[in-house]
Amino acid sequence: MPEASLVEDALARNKARHEHYAGLDYVRLTDGFSGWPRGTVFLDGRAVPGYPSIGRVLNLEQGLAQHFRAPFHAEEKIDGFNVRLVRHRGQDLAFSRGGFVCPFTTDRLPDLIDPAVFQAEPDLVLCAEVAGPGNPYLEGHPPEIHEDVALLVFDLMRWDHAEFMAVEERRALLQEHGLPEVPYHGRFTVDQAGALRELIAGLDARGVEGVVLKEEGDRRKRAKYVTPASVVQDLGAMGDALLDLPPEYFTNRLMRLVLILEESPELDRETLRAELGAALIDPLLNAAREHRETHKVAHHFCSRFRHRANAERFAEHLRRVPQSQIHTTVRSLEQAADGYWELRFDRVFPRISGLLGNFLSGGQVYD
Amino acid sequence: MPEASLVEDALARNKARHEHYAGLDYVRLTDGFSGWPRGTVFLDGRAVPGYPSIGRVLNLEQGLAQHFRAPFHAEEKIDGFNVRLVRHRGQDLAFSRGGFVCPFTTDRLPDLIDPAVFQAEPDLVLCAEVAGPGNPYLEGHPPEIHEDVALLVFDLMRWDHAEFMAVEERRALLQEHGLPEVPYHGRFTVDQAGALRELIAGLDARGVEGVVLKEEGDRRKRAKYVTPASVVQDLGAMGDALLDLPPEYFTNRLMRLVLILEESPELDRETLRAELGAALIDPLLNAAREHRETHKVAHHFCSRFRHRANAERFAEHLRRVPQSQIHTTVRSLEQAADGYWELRFDRVFPRISGLLGNFLSGGQVYD
Incomplete structure (x- = not known):
């Protein structure tokens, strides 16, 4: 449990902000603070630890030699967005990397996991990737998720403890509760860069993003490789x-x-x-x-929600994004035959839109 | 002739700097000032006009419609560096785009043109591209210049007049004096974008950089296209x-x-x-x-000089470039069998050198 003064200190030093979501008040860390990572969420005096960055290595053999001192597990890296799922006073919530409630994942949570796990393990924090063509944040998605979204758990933490459960313990617990997890690709030792490269070749052929390597033991060093x-x-x-x-x-x-x-x-x-x-x-x-017709460059999204109110919360969140940067325009919110609410929106890229317009109409550039 | 007070004004307003080269004192404009372009050189109260930027169009048909009102000439754009050649008090000098004396081009000037033109036309300013694998500034060069460097004139000006000679007059004068000029690709009207695109296709197949389009008449509008x-x-x-x-x-x-x-x-x-x-x-x-052997990323240059003193001036100029950015290391200066002085030097790229070193040795990056 964080010390009582910690949240007040973080707010006073501009390292944290108050946020609100559907009647819920919470504080999120906008920077690392006093041992808690950026994105940590404080709710009623308890903490959902932030998910720390994992360093990338660009040379596997040297990277292993430099960073790992014990055997490690290789798990599939999924091309999606990072969420943490928790149960708080009977409400199941998903927090984004930055520590905002994600209205989309929170809405879809019952489709993505069996929330019964929180009855058995009420202080669990499920760290997971949400991925698929129906995700509302990213253009890309894993080749093997063909529609809507899936959720794959890759780490477990507990409220108030900024540390990960060991890989084998985590895998056992996820299997016990029938929770979806990222594909596991084996245990390696530091001198097995060659074997790992063979694994990578297979993943590359399948179009998979890469691997996350997680050391056993107390150091729990991590690295990613794509x-x-x-x-x-x-x-x-x-x-x-x-x-x-x-x-x-x-x-x-x-x-x-x-x-x-x-x-x-x-x-x-x-x-x-x-x-x-x-x-x-x-x-x-x-x-x-397309710009000749539409006069803009935009990516089109369609995300499905169980509840209209959550789709509207998500749309409201989009509207608050500053319009000078990449901005978002809601096209429609309609109920499909299966009862889901489909939110269609565009992410518009203003700089390339403006430049293409200028150049296509013959504008001159002095570069 | 510029007004007497103009150079003092430009210096006072930080738009100009004093420079020195082998006993010569001059002032160059570091910004456009009072109608004179950046790079204009003032020598003993007279001006060598700067060479103004030419705007690039990225759509030929619309670009022509938007910018040109009269027929125009298409000339080959050469992948080299821009110089202005003049005779001043009996000394033939080449100035770079920024208005520095270029020790390389100044040294090689008698190899590149017949300077007799300055006897007949003492107030001529030859605007030219110097290109080829032996140029000391650029990595690329036109595919048709296989060794050392060549010089191709593309514009003529006169001392104290910031304007270009009309294309046909220029071509006649260059031919009269047997001076090398950029390839000429014909006269077009604004509705001939199609014909110009056919020309571009031929240039593309030859690996040529592109064209510069120069309007006839008083506007003398220009545009480039690659x-x-x-x-x-x-x-x-x-x-x-x-x-x-x-x-x-x-x-x-x-x-x-x-x-x-x-x-x-x-x-x-x-x-x-x-x-x-x-x-x-x-x-x-x-x-x-290569970094595994050399621990750096560098481009290797070898440029030939007629006079050792000019090679040393060029090397001195290289040494003055700030070492925190791309920097240059002289490897050798030796006289070849044909009497020319060959200056070998490397342009070293410190940022990519450092990052490759870090990543190849297994460094982690949080990006």
Whole structure:
């Protein structure tokens, strides 16, 4: 349990903010503070610990040698968004990475897991990825989730304790409660970079994002490592928003790709260069063609909600995003035949929209 | 002739700086000032006008409609660096775009043009591109210049007059004096975007950078337009310096490429995506492999000088560049069998060098 003064201190030092959601008041950390990670949520004097960042390595063999001292588990990294699920005073809630209640995941929670786990383990925090084409935040999704969304748990914590349950204990507990979990790819030792590279090759061929490596024992060191396929997918997913993202979105991913290939020439498949070129050309080319009709560049989303009120809360959340950056326009909210509420909205990229308009109409640039 | 007070005003307002070169004192404009472009050089009360920027269009048909009102000439755009050549008190000098004396071009001037033109036309300013694998500034060069450097004149001005000679008058004068000029590709009218696109297709197939379009008559409006091949070449030439250039280097060029293809699908050749992917992967991949030996990413240059003193002046100029950014290390200065002095130097990219070193040794990144 956090000390009583901690939340007040964090608020006073501008490291935390009050938030409200459907009658619920809570405080979230906007920065790491006093041992609690950014995104930690304080509710009635108790803490849902934030989910800490996992460092990325770009060279597997050296990365293992430098960071790991004990055997580790390899788990599949899922291309979705990170949530923490908890039960609080009988209400099941999903918090986003930043510590906001996520109206979408909170609404869909009964579809995604059996919440009975919270009766047996009331202080559990389920750390999970929500992924699929129906997710309201991201353009990309894992190739094996074909519709709507799925939830896969990858870590367990407990209220008031900023630490993860050991992998084997976690797996046993998830299986006991029939909860969906990320695919497990085995236990490795530090000298098994070769075996891990073979694993990565298989994941790459399936279009999987990558792996998260979790050391056994007290250090519980972690690292993530991705596949060439995931880099190409990421670039293609946002290729039409080229000038609305930080340019590092593109340069960091090119750097990742090249360092993976440097270490693992066996991943350098025949078609990779053409795939990369297509990821960078085609989404933007299609956007330029559509711009002649629509005069903007937008990504279209359709997310399903059980309750109309949650869809409206989500839409309200979208409206509050500053309009000078990437902004969102709700198109429709309609009930489908199966009773779900379908929220259709567009994420509009103003910078590329404006520049395409200028250039397509013959504008000159002095660059 | 500029008014006597103009140079003093520009200096007082921090729009100009005093410079020195081998006993010569001059002032260069660091910004546009009072109608004179940035890079204008003042020598003994007279002005060598700066070379103004030419705006780029990314859609030819709309660009012509929006900017041109009279027929225009299409000239080949050369992938080199811009210089202005003048004779001053019997000394032939080359000034860079920014208004510095270029020790390299000044040294090589007798190899590049017949300076007799300055006897007949002492107030002429030759605006030219210096290009080729032996140029000391740029990684790329036109495919048709295989060794050392060549100089191609593309505009004429006169001392103290910030305006270009009309294209036909310029071509006649250059031919009369046997001076090398950029290839001329014909006269077009504003409704001939289609014919111009056919020209571009031919230039693209040859790997030429693009065209500069120069309107006839008093407006003398100008615009430039490049080929897909030039975009891919530019990206490949600097692909290993990915993180040492402004990220816009990459994003602007992708934007150019896509808008060219949007207008001219006939330029979208079978292999373009693979070429783009290779330009972005292979230079950086080779740099990562070499980094294991050299621990840095560098481009190697070898430029030839007639006079040792000029090579030393050039090396001195390189040493003054701030070491925190891209910096230069002289490797050797040796006289070749033909009497020329060969200056070998490396341009080192510190940011990508450091990051590759960190990642190759297993460093973790939180991105």
